[in-house]
Amino acid sequence: MDEDVTLAKWLNDEMDAAELSEFMSRPEYATYSKIKTVSAQLKAPDVNLDALYTAINNRKNKAQEPKVRKLNPWLPRIAAVLVLALGISFYLFTTAVITQTALAGKRDVFTLPDDSQVTLNAGSQAEYKEWNWSDNRKLELNGEAYFKVAKGKTFDVVTPLGTVTVVGTQFNVKVRNNRLDVTCFEGKVKVTTKNETLFLTPGKTVAFKEGKNLNLPNVTANRPGWLSYETYFANESLQNVIAEIERQYKVKITIDANVPDKLFTGTVPMNNMTTALNAIQPIYHLQSKKAGDKIILTSE
Amino acid sequence: MKNDPKPGICEELTFAAFFKSHAKLLRNYLFYKFGNEEQANDVSQEAFIKLWENCASVPPEKAKSFLYTVANNTTLNQIAHQKVVLEYSKNSTTPITDKQSPEFLMEEEQFKLKLQKAIDKLTEGQRSAFLLHRIDGKKYVEIAEILEISVKAVEKRIHGALLQLRKDIDTFR
Numbered sequence: 305m306d307e308d309v310t311l312a313k314w315l316n317d318e319m320d321a322a323e324l325s326e327f328m329s330r331p332e333y334a335t336y337s338k339i340k341t342v343s344a345q346l347k348a349p350d351v352n353l354d355a356l357y358t359a360i361n362n363r364k365n366k367a368q369e370p371k372v373r374k375l376n377p378w379l380p381r382i383a384a385v386l387v388l389a390l391g392i393s394f395y396l397f398t399t400a401v402i403t404q405t406a407l408a409g410k411r412d413v414f415t416l417p418d419d420s421q422v423t424l425n426a427g428s429q430a431e432y433k434e435w436n437w438s439d440n441r442k443l444e445l446n447g448e449a450y451f452k453v454a455k456g457k458t459f460d461v462v463t464p465l466g467t468v469t470v471v472g473t474q475f476n477v478k479v480r481n482n483r484l485d486v487t488c489f490e491g492k493v494k495v496t497t498k499n500e501t502l503f504l505t506p507g508k509t510v511a512f513k514e515g516k517n518l519n520l521p522n523v524t525a526n527r528p529g530w531l532s533y534e535t536y537f538a539n540e541s542l543q544n545v546i547a548e549i550e551r552q553y554k555v556k557i558t559i560d561a562n563v564p565d566k567l568f569t570g571t572v573p574m575n576n577m578t579t580a581l582n583a584i585q586p587i588y589h590l591q592s593k594k595a596g597d598k599i600i601l602t603s604e
Numbered sequence: 605m606k607n608d609p610k611p612g613i614c615e616e617l618t619f620a621a622f623f624k625s626h627a628k629l630l631r632n633y634l635f636y637k638f639g640n641e642e643q644a645n646d647v648s649q650e651a652f653i654k655l656w657e658n659c660a661s662v663p664p665e666k667a668k669s670f671l672y673t674v675a676n677n678t679t680l681n682q683i684a685h686q687k688v689v690l691e692y693s694k695n696s697t698t699p700i701t702d703k704q705s706p707e708f709l710m711e712e713e714q715f716k717l718k719l720q721k722a723i724d725k726l727t728e729g730q731r732s733a734f735l736l737h738r739i740d741g742k743k744y745v746e747i748a749e750i751l752e753i754s755v756k757a758v759e760k761r762i763h764g765a766l767l768q769l770r771k772d773i774d775t776f777r
Contacts, residue, residue, distance in 0.1 A: 312762035315737065316744065335770045342719055343738040347693040348632040349641055356631070356645060357623055360652045 315340060398435040405429045406447070409554030416441070420459065421452040425478075425530055427551035448478040450528050453491075465512060466497035475504070476528040481544060485511045489526055511538065533575040539567045542588055546601075553577050561603035563588050613667050614659035622667055623652060629740060630675060633750055636735040637728050639688035651675040672750050688724045688731065690739075692716060715773070722772035730765040733758050 313319050314327055314336070327333060406412035406424035413423045414430075417437035424430055428447020433440070441459040452474045453459045461468040461477050465484040468477050473491025478484070486495050488504035495502055497512055504510060511518040520538045529536035535552075537545055545568050546557050552574040572583045581592050581599075590601045613619050627648065634644035651674040655667060662670050723731060732751060736742045744762075748755045 307756075307760055307763075309756070309759035309763045311766040312744070312759035315762055315766060332770055332774070335774055336766060338715060339719065339766065339769050339773070342716055343723075343734070345692050346690045346720075346723075346735070346739050348635055348690065348735075348739055351628050351631045351645075353624070353627055356627060356648060357620070360623070360649055360656075363649070363653050364656050 311336070399433065400435065401431050401433055403429060403431050407554075408551045416443070416454075418454045418456050420454045423450040423531060425449065425551075426554075445477055445479065447480065448476070448530070450474075450476045450531055466495060469494040469496065474527070480547065483511060483513045483544065485509065485538075487523060487528060489528075509538070529571055530574065533573060534571050535574050536571050538569050540569070542566070542568060542584065545572060545584060548572075549574070549577075549580055553580070556598045557601060558598060559590075559601045561590060561601060563590070612659060613655060613662055613664060618664065619656060619659070622655075622664075626668060626671060627652070629742075629750075630671060632740055633732060633736060634675060636688065636732045636739075639724070647675055647678050650678050669749065672752060676752055690720055690723065690735075718773045719769070722769045725772060726765055726768060730761045730768065733761040734765040734769075737762065 310319070310323070310327070314324070319327065327336075404412050404414050404422070404424055406426050406428050408427050410426055411424060412428075413421070415421050416432065417434055418441065420441070422430060422443070425448035428445070428449060430443055430445050430449060432443040438456055441453075441457060442462060443460065444462045446464070449461075451459075451461065451470070453470050455471070457471075459470050461470075463477065463479040463484060465479050465482070468475065468486050470491060470493045473493055474489040475491070475493045476485070476487040476489070478486075484495075484497065486493060486504060487509035488506055490506055493504040495504065495510055497515070499515055500512075500517065502510065507522040507524065509520050509523050511520050518539055523536075525536070535548060537548075542559070542563055546559065549555070549572065550557050555577070566587065568584065568587065570583065573579045585591060585601075589604045591604050593600045593602065613622060630651065631644050631648045634647050635641060638644055638647075651671050654674045655662065655671055658670070723734070726734065729751070733747050736747045736750060737744070742750070744755050744758045747758045751758065
């Protein structure tokens with residue numbers, strides 16, 4: 305690629321003598337020569353360098369000022385408050401605990417979000433979280449409750465003495481005074497305590513008194529007696545029976561006698577105080593006396 | 605890092621000195637290119653401002669090249685090409701011939717006009733290269749730097765410019 309640039313060489317006085325004389329012999333040379341001479345007399349318009357520099361300086365200094373765009377300070381504040389409110393609401397919503405209570409002399413029936421049914425006996429309390437219930441069916445029980453659990457994921461009843469786990473059944477859980485009783489009426493029930501884990505099938509019942517398995521015989525009923533005010537006790541101490549009567553009748557009973565350690569097994573009606581006391585008095589040779597709103601049991 | 609770093613373009617004095625050395629030539633070049641003084645001034649300004657904004661990342665020895673790169677790349681919104689009007693300097697009395705007869709002077713004036721017209725008709729590239737050589741007395745190497753092309757490319761443009769100028773002038777006798 306050897307393009308002809310001889311004219312450029314000539315203009316720059318780069319031609320050697322031979323080239324130059326050849327060039328000068330051309331007819332166009334005269335014009336070229338004139339171009340060379342006259343073009344050197346041209347000039348560019350004057351430049352006001354000071355004005356140009358001032359203009360540049362002004363823009364330069366303006367550019368140095370940090371351009372601070374003021375944003376509305378309220379926007380991030382409002383957003384933060386909203387986020388906080390949202391976060392708190394969500395937290396409260398998901399961690400909200402529902403507490404169901406049955407006071408003395410009363411019972412409480414309620415349904416859980418999955419339509420499982422719980423009947424709380426007097427003097428009992430249940431706590432559970434509604435949020436995400438079907439995936440997390442966990443209920444804390446203090447006292448006694450009868451459960452009719454809808455089919456679904458595992459259902460846990462957590463008591464201070466152990467946990468009862470079921471998958472859609474009917475069962476009874478009673479935890480009072482260091483004794484845990486679990487009875488299965490339908491389906492299958494898993495009971496986990498500190499020392500043991502066992503499974504109950506319908507009719508089977510288990511009681512742990514101070515950690516010891518009482519090895520109770522099977523029950524024949526298809527639902528717990530207390531639901532129809534015919535409370536059934538198995539190998540129960542007098543104190544616990546009395547305590548239950550107290551809860552059911554909302555009354556204070558004091559035992560002012562030396563009572564044998566005989567354990568009570570039987571049914572005590574809970575809709576008639578006299579009948580209730582009559583069920584236990586003979587066995588322990590006791591008589592009852594009313595003193596104000598209290599009942600005192602003394603030996604016969 | 606050396607103990608005393610070379611003063612960069614960010615320093616006010618260095619920048620001012622740099623401006624003094626390069627502003628006129630840059631402005632002239634842009635004038636040859638656009639044919640418009642205002643445009644030439646505007647683009648010159650832009651180039652120096654850009655240099656200032658980037659002063660921290662442009663070492664002093666690269667500043668000139670940076671300046672011309674910006675100038676060559678600054679596209680202007682408006683502008684149809686304007687006629688490049690160049691004037692002759694006051695001391696352009698170098699006689700083409702010794703004769704001072706009216707015809708010769710007339711011829712001289714006519715020639716000057718023809719040359720001006722012909723220069724205006726050159727391509728931007730040819731004109732810039734040619735005038736940088738003729739008016740500003742720049743060597744081809746320097747012109748190559750300014751136009752950001754090779755020396756060979758500069759020579760081609762000069763050659764082309766001369767060819768065209770002669771053709772134009774001789775055609776319109």
